[in-house]
Amino acid sequence: xxxxxxxxxxxxxxxxxxxxxxxxxxxxxxxxxxxxxxxxxxxxxxxxxxxxxxxxxxxxxxxxxxxxxxxxxxxxxxxxxxxxxxxxxxxxxxxxxxxxxxxxxxxxxxxxxxxxxxxxxxxxxxxxxxxxxxxxxxxxxxxxxxxxxxxxxxxxxxxxxxxxxxxxxxxxxxxxxxxxxxxxxxxxxxxxxxxxxxxxxxxxxxxxxxxxxxxxxxxxxxxxxxxxxxxxxxxxxxxxxxxxxxxxxxxxxxxxxxxxxxxxxxxxxxxxxxxxxxxxxxxxxxxxxxxxxxxxxxxxxxxxxxxxxxxxxxxxxxxxxxxxxxxxxxxxxxxxxxxxxxxxxxxxxxxxxxxxxxxxxxxxxxxxxxxxxxxxxxxxxxxxxxxxxxxxxxxxxxxxxxxxxxxxxxxxxxx
Numbered sequence: 001x002x003x004x005x006x007x008x009x010x011x012x013x014x015x016x017x018x019x020x021x022x023x024x025x026x027x028x029x030x031x032x033x034x035x036x037x038x039x040x041x042x043x044x045x046x047x048x049x050x051x052x053x054x055x056x057x058x059x060x061x062x063x064x065x066x067x068x069x070x071x072x073x074x075x076x077x078x079x080x081x082x083x084x085x086x087x088x089x090x091x092x093x094x095x096x097x098x099x100x101x102x103x104x105x106x107x108x109x110x111x112x113x114x115x116x117x118x119x120x121x122x123x124x125x126x127x128x129x130x131x132x133x134x135x136x137x138x139x140x141x142x143x144x145x146x147x148x149x150x151x152x153x154x155x156x157x158x159x160x161x162x163x164x165x166x167x168x169x170x171x172x173x174x175x176x177x178x179x180x181x182x183x184x185x186x187x188x189x190x191x192x193x194x195x196x197x198x199x200x201x202x203x204x205x206x207x208x209x210x211x212x213x214x215x216x217x218x219x220x221x222x223x224x225x226x227x228x229x230x231x232x233x234x235x236x237x238x239x240x241x242x243x244x245x246x247x248x249x250x251x252x253x254x255x256x257x258x259x260x261x262x263x264x265x266x267x268x269x270x271x272x273x274x275x276x277x278x279x280x281x282x283x284x285x286x287x288x289x290x291x292x293x294x295x296x297x298x299x300x301x302x303x304x305x306x307x308x309x310x311x312x313x314x315x316x317x318x319x320x321x322x323x324x325x326x327x328x329x330x331x332x333x334x335x336x337x338x339x340x341x342x343x344x345x346x347x348x349x350x351x352x353x354x355x356x357x358x359x360x361x362x363x364x365x366x367x368x369x370x371x372x373x374x375x376x377x378x379x380x381x382x383x384x385x386x387x388x389x390x391x392x393x394x395x396x397x398x399x400x401x402x403x404x405x406x407x408x409x410x411x412x413x414x415x
Contacts, residue, residue, distance in 0.1 A: 001057055001067050005207060008307050014067075015127060016144075017198040017208065026209045027310060028246075030253050039064055040288065041259055045224060053078050058221045059115050059214050065253060066119060066213050067275045073125045075151045079114035080217055081104045084225040090351050093335045095358040095365050100231075101341055102222050105376035109171065110372040111298075111344075112243060113143035115218055118213035122201035123149040123210045130151060136263050137239075137297050138168025139375055145175030153202070157187040158182055164297050165344075165380040185292060190240075204258040206234060206242025207305050215243055219250025222370060223260060231264045233363055236372035237349040238268040238277055238321065239299035241310035243374065248313025255338030264318035264370075268310065269353030269362070271296045272345075275323035281314070282321070295326050295383065298346035298375055317324040320362060328352035328385055334394035337384075342377030388407055 002262040003012045007024030016026060044062060047055035054060040054071060058080020063069075079395065086101050102110035121144070124132050125412035133156045134144045143159035153175035160171065163185070172179055182189055193203055205213060223230070234251075238244060254260045270278045274292035279285075289303035301307035304310070314321060332355070334350030350371040377384060388396045399407065 003028055006312075013203050014238070015198070016331050017203055018194075019108050021151060025207055025306060027249075027309065028209055028213055028257060031247060035083045037357060039257060040248065041224070041228070042192060042330060051145050056081060057118070058082060058148065059118050059217045060087060062075070062217050062220050063097065065217075065220075067210060068124050069119070069126055074118070074122045075125060075147055076113065076118050076122075077108035077150065079174070080214075080221055082218075082221060084370070085339070087336075089339045090332075090335055093332070094351060094355040096354070096369060096370070097366055099341075099354075100370045101336070101373050102218065103341060103343070103373045104147065104218060104371055104375050105343055105347065109139075109142045109146045110376035111139035111377055112218065112372075113139045113214065113359050114147070116185040116206065116208075116214035116242070116246070117143040117147045117204065119214035120202070120204040120208050120210045121151050124153060124204070125151050125204070129202040131156060131200075133157070133193055133196065133413070134170075135186060135193045136205075136206050137160075137186050138172070139298055139379065140205065141179070142168055142175065145172045145177035150175065156180065156201075158192060160189065163300065166384070167379055167381055171190050173318055175188050185274070186240075186301050187292070188287065190303075190305065191413065192358065201222055206240055207303070212242060212246045215246035216253065218248030218281070218372075219254060223254060228259055229368075230262055231262045231370045232320075232367040233267055233369045234264045234372060235267040235269060235350040235354050235357075235369060237296075237346045237374055238310070239274075239297050239301045240268040241268070241277060241303065241304040242305040244268050244314050244371075245309035246346075247304045248310070251314050251315075252316065266314050266317045267353060267357060268314060268319070268321045269349040270321070270323040270328060270415040271299055272323045272351060274300050274302055277304055277310065278321045278323040280307070281311070286380045294329075296317070296329050296349060297346040297380070298344060299349065320357070322353055324352040324356060327392075328355075330392060331394055333384075334396075335374070337377065338394070341373070344375035344377060344379040345371040345383055347375050
């Protein structure tokens with residue numbers, strides 16, 4: 001696999017982080033050849049029955065499609081082995097006949113970041129890095145901390161001093177990372193990280209092309225569980241947009257390999273207070289950074305680094321981009337919970353966005369749609385607790401000073 005600039009197309013060295021000519025983000029070239037014996041999807045799927053954790057991983061099971069990393073250097077927690085759930089109540093809420101969730105929050109550190117982090121940290125191990133660093137709103141920091149701990153690499157994370165989930169920070173601390181709280185938002189933290197010398201420290205944000213290679217495998221995991229039937233639409237939240245570029249790349253590679261016969265359309269949903277990509281898509285202009293404000297902290301990003309790569313993937317899939325309010329996200333998250341699944345707020349932007357797209361006719365009620373949930377409900381327990389203590393339409397308030405027998409009688413009463 002060759003590393004090239006995603007903007008000017010010039011080749012780059014394997015250890016480069018940005019293009020030496022234009023400073024654009026790097027990417028590994030997509031497969032264009034027909035599959036050979038080493039890429040037989042049945043043989044890859046058979047690895048699920050192996051006792052080797054690298055074979056059981058939903059990332060390393062597809063290692064022929066990843067940058068070459070020696071097996072002994074792989075750092076894995078069996079990431080990517082995530083479920084596809086039915087979503088009956090969410091389907092009703094959105095006006096759909098059927099709907100499904102791919103829950104990436106069921107990864108080892110409870111977010112989608114693990115699929116990319118396993119590759120980034122394995123690569124850092126190969127290069128002999130002793131320190132890895134990231135900027136984070138919480139999920140990347142927890143993932144880096146866990147995988148660096150397994151690799152015996154020191155982890156340093158930069159997080160905003162305010163406005164992120166305390167649960168995510170506690171998780172990061174528990175895994176042993178050094179946490180530095182900065183005065184500023186995620187975008188300021190990422191600027192600091194990007195300015196560092198990649199020869200001194202492994203940078204593992206989604207600007208790292210190895211991260212994207214790991215995250216693209218979610219497309220293969222989804223397709224495999226559907227017996228390689230392609231959905232009409234994939235709806236995913238948009239923050240720094242690395243996951244959009246990764247999933248789009250994964251689907252394009254599956255198409256190039258002859259594993260599927262068409263691409264699903266991508267719908268990227270941002271929070272209205274952090275929606276520069278949505279505005280750029282709507283107005284057909286380049287992205288202009290904004291000061292992000294949203295309670296969906298995982299996507300509270302005003303200057304997404306991967307927006308150009310994400311825009312190319314949305315265009316290739318004939319997809320769309322939109323934004324929804326924090327109130328819409330909050331109610332959608334409560335509905336996901338009623339399906340017995342649960343997600344952090346940013347994930348629920350998908351259901352809120354789908355409901356809007358169905359109402360306006362972009363998506364038909366009979367379309368085959370999968371929502372990507374990127375984080376677990378326990379990633380931000382304080383958010384859920386506050387919602388249910390509020391006057392929100394789907395709040396499930398704690399009952400106080402009532403007779404349990406009366407409650408049971410009421411629940412047993414005929415509808």
